[in-house]
Amino acid sequence: MVPQAGIFPSELTALRSAGLLIGLAIVAYTLARRRSLRNADVLILLLAGLGLILVTGTEAVDGLLSAFSFEKGNGGRILGLAVFAIFILFLMILRALSQASRNSRQLSAALEGLAWEEFRQAGNPERFRGKIAILVPAYNEAENIGQVLDQMPADVCGLATATLVLDDGSRDGTGDVAVAHGATVARHVTNRGGGAALRTGYRLMVDSGAEIVVTLDADGQHLPAEMERLVKPVLDGEVDVAHGSRVLGHADRNHFARELGIVFFNRLVSFITRTHVTDCSNGYRAVRTTVLPQLVLRQEQFHTSEFMIEAIKRGIPAKEIPITVEQRLHGHSKKPAVFRYGVGFANAIFRTWLR
Ligand SMILES: Nc1nc2c(ncn2[C@@H]2O[C@H](COP(=O)(O)OP(=O)(O)O)[C@@H](O)[C@H]2O)c(=O)[nH]1
Ligand SMILES: [Mg+2]
Incomplete structure (x- = not known):
């Protein structure tokens, strides 16, 4: 050249x-x-x-x-x-x-749409209309879910209940066990995470016209017998959301690192929302169905703090109620190990706060 x-x-x-x-x-x-x-x-x-x-x-x-x-x-x-x-x-x-997050949202929306179609075609919405819907997200909980479902109350505070298990792509027959124990089952065809499972469950319950949605875990950590404590303040019109709190109530001991994390994240959520939160990592709560569409829920996995911060940001009347959290009946937590759990939890808090 x-x-x-x-x-x-x-x-x-x-x-x-x-x-x-x-x-x-x-x-x-x-x-x-x-x-x-x-x-x-x-x-x-x-x-x-x-x-x-x-x-x-x-x-x-x-x-x-x-x-x-x-x-x-x-x-x-x-x-x-x-x-x-x-x-x-x-x-x-x-x-x-931004492309990755768009793809992820589209995948969730597709799973949600499929679940709703299946649910609607089976004529299931009628079972929940005007009732207290007990929503149980479940991923590979076949050995626990039967025992949990057998304890579900037929009515709470005088209002009939109906239970929806959101089977999040389980491969161990969780859905079949749930049906055998009397629950209605909706499913994600592939695993997406506890937050995504709840989001789909909320959508199904909003569209079915349930009165109140109570969420609790499928592993036996939450006690169905305590459901009335959460439902009553919502049914009485005192609040729209009642969050369970193991700190106000009682909890079996957890991993040291996870306990430390819970203390830290409660402080963090209290600080950024300028409120006093005692347990932002709890999935046992009751919510008036009509407030659900106001909440922007995007987390696939770390949903508990997102729900709480969203409710605070939207000014939805809420209170924390003492509950018991026991050890899971069988098996291990499906959540990631301590470090990834911490990062995922912190990420969920900041993202919810920032938007
Ligand atoms: N971790 C996890 N839980 C899921 C998923 N989908 C639904 N769940 C349900 O969410 C609830 C809480 O999950 P778990 O692993 O016990 O979390 P932990 O109690 O915080 O240790 C259980 O009822 C799970 O079955 C998922 O993809 N991952
Ligand atoms: Mg658990």
């Missing part, structure tokens, strides 16, 4: 040569594979390859760089290019993140 002042560099350094080769390779690869790539990817790859050729094989961007005070010499040019490259990468990461 004959250097031409102004457009081509006077000397093709090793770095420039490497960049030029990579740029050419990217363009060649993209052209060769263009039929099997998405048009958007062809465009992005071509832009990246041609961009690399432009900055390594020519001086065309030097004017732009010096306009931003990245002068040639002493690595100034390469620093300028790196700054621009980081900015472009940042934009691409943002795009990828």
Whole structure:
């Protein structure tokens, strides 16, 4: 290549040569594979390859760089290019993140829609109209759920109950056991997480016209006998949400790290919401069905604090009620190990607070 002042560099350094080769390779690869790539990817790859050729094989961007005070010499040019490259990468990461969250929301919506269709076609909504709906999210709880369902009260505070088990893609026959023990079952065809299971359950209960929804776990940690404590203040019109609290009530001992986490997260939620919260990691609660559509619920897994913060943000009248949390009957918690649990929990709190 004959250097031409102004457009081509006077000397093709090793770095420039490497960049030029990579740029050419990217363009060649993209052209060769263009039929099997998405048009958007062809465009992005071509832009990246041609961009690399432009900055390594020519001086065309030097004017732009010096306009931003990245002068040639002493690595100034390469620093300028790196700054621009980081900015472009940042934009691409943002795009990828927003695409991932859109995909995730669409998947949840599809699972929810399928569950509702199946539920409606089976004529199940009628079973819940005007009743207290007991909603039990369950993932691989076949050895626990029967015992839990057998304890469900037929009515609470004089109002009839009906139980919906939201089988979250279980592979151990949880749904069949639940049906055998008298529950109505709706299901996610694949596992999505306790939060997603509850969201689908809420949607089904809102559309069925249930009066109050009570949620409790399928593993026997929450006691159906204590349901009246949660339902009464809602039914009496005192509040719209009654959250169970193991701190006000009683809890069997947990992992040390998880206990510490619970104390920390209760403080954190109290601080950011400027209220006093004693137990933000509890899934036993009663809610008036009509307030559910006001809540923006997005968490697939770490839903307990999201529900609580959302209710506070929307100014929904609520109170905490002492309840007991026992050890699960059989098996192990399906939640991730301590570190990932902590990160997931913190992430849920901040995301809910920020939006
Ligand atoms: N962890 C988890 N629980 C789920 C899922 N789907 C539904 N659940 C139900 O959510 C409830 C709480 O889950 P568990 O693993 O006991 O969490 P922990 O009590 O916080 O340790 C149980 O009734 C689960 O069966 C899921 O994908 N993951
Ligand atoms: Mg549990």
